[in-house]
Amino acid sequence: MQLLFIDESGTAPNPGNATEVGFFVLGGVVIPEEVWVKLAADLKRIKAAYGVDGEIKWRYFAGDKGKRQTPLSHLSGEQKEALRTELYKALTAYKAVKIISVVANAPACYQNRGYITCADEIYWLAYKQLTERFQYMLQDLSRMIGHSVHGIVVCDNRGAQDDDKLRNLHATLMSSAGENVSKYQNVIEGLFIAPSHLSVGIQFADLVAGAIFRKFKAGDDRFYNQISQAIRTSSTGQIFGYGIVKFPKGTW
Template identity: 55%
Template sequence: MQILFVDESGTPPPPDKQHDTPFFVLGGLVVPEDFWSKLAADLNRLKTAFGITGEIKWRYFAPGKAGAKANSLSHLTPAQKEALRSKLYEAVRSYKSLRIICVATHVPLAYKLPYIKTADDLYWYSYKQLTERFQYYLQDLERTVGQRVHGIVVCDHRAPKDDARLRELHHQLLAGGKATASHYGNLIEGLFIAPSHLSVGVQFADMIAGAVFRHIKVKDSRFYAQIEPSFRRSPAGKVEGYGLVKFPKTGW
């Protein structure tokens, strides 16, 4: 069993605010079921070493502002935060069986497509690209090991209405409700939604999404470079289109 943990960086904006939020990233980390406990142990060890109680989120690494609400990393110095972030990415890299799959969406270009009308459409088609690559990855594994490989998807909890819509979209994909959808023969029915503070995998997916978002938006690849070896690749070693998918594919 392979588990795809998913979280986002940025929020899909409505058409009238597309230039305020020009990029949106869905970050995914694929974890084999027997490696989840190892990743959980790594996270707990790091939290203990850095004196952290509560969840770890990408936005908590930003410099603290006067009067801002405290978070689980507020007691750390900038240098300690950088060390922690590097250790988290090192944990991902250390397991060769973990794979990263992300979708980066260029919002203004996506809204030029005739089938993208709303923020929900942006999320839907980004999510579709992500789950398709997960399905392809499962098929690749199946050919390698010579037996059936199944997968499930675990997403971060959002607003109740957003969660309900995503469950329905996920069901449509697996049921073949969209003519343009791939065949999801390796995915087990149903979408699992978990609050990030209760999910080890979602916390790592959040850190991955943040690194890719910064890489795409401001061309700062310091953090992306630390996780780049773990991205899904083509047989020839290509990341783009396999582990890092741009939506739309062209124009940027």
């Protein structure tokens, strides 16, 4: 069983603030069930070594002077950087762990796609493309080992109303195979939604989404380079379109 954990970085914007926001990222980490146990132990060990009691989130690594306390507030800037590096090393230590993410260029979405009219549609189309790549990965694994490999999707909770919308979208995707929708033969029906502080996988997905967002938003690939070896690729090593989907397609 393969587990796809999804979290986001940035906020899918409406047309009025698309240029200001720039990018929206859905970060996904695919973890085999047997590796999840090891990663959970790694996360517990690393947090204990740094005296972290609570959730790990990308935004907690920023300076928090004058802001509310976080589980990382007791760490210096150097210690936070060392902690993040340890977490990325733990994630990429397992070759079976794969990263699949979607990067949405918000201004281009509204400029080039007449059917996109609001933030929800950017989120939903990004989610569709992310889960499609998960299905393709499951198909590849099935062909490789000679029997069907299945997976489930686990998302961070976003609030009751948004979660209900996402559950309905997921159900629609699972049952609407056609010209523009993949046939999700390997994905177990039903979407699991969990608070990030209770999910090992979502905490790692948050760190992945943050690293990718930082690369595209600020042109800073320091963190992206630490996870790049785990990004899903084609048989020829191509990342874009396989492990990272740029939406909409184009030259950006």
